[in-house]
Amino acid sequence: MSAIATPEGTIISFDQVIKQYDDEEPVLKGVSFEIERGKFYTLLGPSGCGKTTILRLIAGFAEPTKGSIYLNGQIINHIPANERQVNTVFQDYALFPHLNVFENVAFGLRIKKLKKDVITHKVQEALRFVNLVGYEQRAINEMSGGQRQRVAIARAIVNEPQVLLLDEPLSALDLKLRTEMQYILREMQQRLGITFIFVTHDQEEALAMSDWIFVMNGGRIEQSGTPNDIYDEPINRFVADFIGESNIVPGVMIEDYLVEFNGHRFECVDAGLRRNEAVEIVIRPEDLEIAALEQGKLRVRVDSQLFRGVHYEISCYDESGHEWLVHSTRKAEVGSEIGLYFDPEAIHVMRFGETEEEFDKRLEAYGEVESHEE
Numbered sequence: 001m002s003a004i005a006t007p008e009g010t011i012i013s014f015d016q017v018i019k020q021y022d023d024e025e026p027v028l029k030g031v032s033f034e035i036e037r038g039k040f041y042t043l044l045g046p047s048g049c050g051k052t053t054i055l056r057l058i059a060g061f062a063e064p065t066k067g068s069i070y071l072n073g074q075i076i077n078h079i080p081a082n083e084r085q086v087n088t089v090f091q092d093y094a095l096f097p098h099l100n101v102f103e104n105v106a107f108g109l110r111i112k113k114l115k116k117d118v119i120t121h122k123v124q125e126a127l128r129f130v131n132l133v134g135y136e137q138r139a140i141n142e143m144s145g146g147q148r149q150r151v152a153i154a155r156a157i158v159n160e161p162q163v164l165l166l167d168e169p170l171s172a173l174d175l176k177l178r179t180e181m182q183y184i185l186r187e188m189q190q191r192l193g194i195t196f197i198f199v200t201h202d203q204e205e206a207l208a209m210s211d212w213i214f215v216m217n218g219g220r221i222e223q224s225g226t227p228n229d230i231y232d233e234p235i236n237r238f239v240a241d242f243i244g245e246s247n248i249v250p251g252v253m254i255e256d257y258l259v260e261f262n263g264h265r266f267e268c269v270d271a272g273l274r275r276n277e278a279v280e281i282v283i284r285p286e287d288l289e290i291a292a293l294e295q296g297k298l299r300v301r302v303d304s305q306l307f308r309g310v311h312y313e314i315s316c317y318d319e320s321g322h323e324w325l326v327h328s329t330r331k332a333e334v335g336s337e338i339g340l341y342f343d344p345e346a347i348h349v350m351r352f353g354e355t356e357e358e359f360d361k362r363l364e365a366y367g368e369v370e371s372h373e374e
């Protein structure tokens with residue numbers, strides 16, 4: 001095994017990893033990232049974007065076609081799954097139906113041929129962790145969905161892995177249990193201090209649970225960042241659309257901190273784009289406020305309104321026929337003309353189809369352009 005100097009705290013890294021099956025289009029098209037020890041990471045993206053493939057490569061169930069995967073600074077491309085300190089919790093939990101709870105959790109320890117009393121102690125510890133003490137002798141088919149999932153987690157953590165991979169572990173649960181398990185998992189990760197890599201296509205779940213999110217699309221990472229970064233500053237239309245609801249309109253960057261859309265110029269907080277560059281503007285529905293016509297920055301007609309408990313979801317159209325979605329605690333009158341107000345901070349400017357790599361390059365180049373222009 002060859003070693004590299006990894007930044008302190010890095011446990012896993014991918015360097016330009018490509019995964020291709022036969023002659024088909026690659027399912028991972030050159031993916032690079034770093035995972036730090038002890039944090040909760042989420043791979044988020046639509047079905048088929050390559051999330052499970054990344055987990056399989058980390059677990060050792062598949063090998064990369066090109067590129068390198070490092071665990072603790074060692075290349076592990078060809079290291080067998082059972083020699084990696086990584087465990088997986090699968091979507092269907094993959095529990096053994098003919099074994100009881102205790103034996104399911106003890107399974108890996110028995111394979112390692114540990115002593116009986118050591119096994120009993122470790123299984124008890126793991127069951128205590130997932131709050132299932134007293135269920136040792138229960139058959140798997142006598143457990144609820146949430147309990148089965150906790151057995152699957154106990155079975156994974158009993159091996160004391162450095163990394164726990166969780167592939168859509170909550171997707172089989174109903175909404176209430178799902179929310180409850182989100183809290184439990186998050187709390188469990190913090191208590192254990194193990195690195196969790198969690199796969200989901202549910203953006204709310206990703207925002208609620210993660211320290212860091214990788215948003216994936218078509219075999220690439222579109223953006224990575226904290227839940228706040230990703231929500232407040234989506235890098236392109238795909239991310240803005242995938243994470244939460246957005247109003248996206250075409251615009252032109254006039255100069256730093258000044259953007260034009262809907263035929264008007266607005267103050268904004270974005271800089272670093274070229275003058276007169278075509279851009280896309282994102283404003284989140286909750287950042288739009290209903291105002292009197294003369295106080296609004298936009299003039300719209302209210303088309304429909306739904307009460308959503310916490311807020312009204314109001315659909316409006318501007319003069320050019322563009323729809324604006326507003327989440328407001330105030331009611332509006334359907335059919336009336338109203339103003340919409342927003343702060344300069346509510347405007348987020350995006351370049352067309354820009355990836356994170358392109359974004360970084362642009363920011364680097366910006367410094368050069370600025371000094372050149374002066």
Ligand SMILES: Nc1ncnc2c1ncn2[C@@H]1O[C@H](COP(=O)(O)OP(=O)(O)OP(=O)(O)O)[C@@H](O)[C@H]1O
Nearest residue numbers: 021027045046047048049050051052053054199201
């Ligand atoms: N063994 C395989 N042979 C050929 N193609 C495969 C194989 N495994 C996965 N793929 C393809 O790779 C692509 C990515 O699959 P992957 O399971 O990683 O996606 P995903 O993002 O996890 O999707 P989902 O949310 O639906 O599980 C899919 O188009 C899939 O059909």
